[in-house]
Amino acid sequence: MKKNIQNCLLAVSGCFMLLFITGCTSVITISPSTTPITEKDTYTKYGRVSGSSSGSMILGIPFQPSEPSRAARDSAIKNGKGNAMIEVTEEYNMLNLLVVVFFWTKVEGTAVQITHAGEEIE
Numbered sequence: 001m002k003k004n005i006q007n008c009l010l011a012v013s014g015c016f017m018l019l020f021i022t023g024c025t026s027v028i029t030i031s032p033s034t035t036p037i038t039e040k041d042t043y044t045k046y047g048r049v050s051g052s053s054s055g056s057m058i059l060g061i062p063f064q065p066s067e068p069s070r071a072a073r074d075s076a077i078k079n080g081k082g083n084a085m086i087e088v089t090e091e092y093n094m095l096n097l098l099v100v101v102f103f104w105t106k107v108e109g110t111a112v113q114i115t116h117a118g119e120e121i122e
Contacts, residue, residue, distance in 0.1 A: 025094045034073055035084040035114055046082050046111040051075030054104035068092070072107040080111025 037043065053071035056063050065071040069090060077085055088109035095102045 024096070027092045029090045029092070031088040031090070033084060033086045033112075034077070034088055034109070037086075037114060038117070040117045041114055043084075043086070043112040043114045044082070045086075046080050046113065048108065049076045049080035049085065049111045050106060050108040051077070051079055052104065052106045054102070056103070057101040059099050068103055068105045069107070072105045076107045076109060077111065082111040082113040084112050084114050085109035086112050 051072045053065055053068040053075065055065055055068055069092065077083065086109060088107065090105060090107045092105040093103065
């Protein structure tokens with residue numbers, strides 16, 4: 001009976017230690033645009049767009065995508081009619097569970113078609 005109580009206490013204290021070792025991080029960033037815009041450039045607004053991306057790492061080795069922020073931005077631009085975004089907000093979340101890390105990010109902004117000094121960009 002005493003051995004069962006010790007095993008139970010050991011398991012409970014192990015679970016509490018895991019809670020202290022793990023963590024969650026959330027970061028929100030704001031950017032004026034995904035592409036530099038000068039005063040000579042012009043752009044046409046198309047409306048609000050969003051894109052998201054998620055992935056994981058095991059022992060520091062990333063599993064798709066290797067750049068979640070870029071993948072989410074590319075997804076948002078692809079969802080719109082333009083070639084860039086302005087008024088960009090990105091929310092990046094990460095859950096660290098010892099050897100496994102899960103991350104997900106969401107990017108929102110306004111889709112625009114930019115013409116740099118008279119030439120469209122690709």
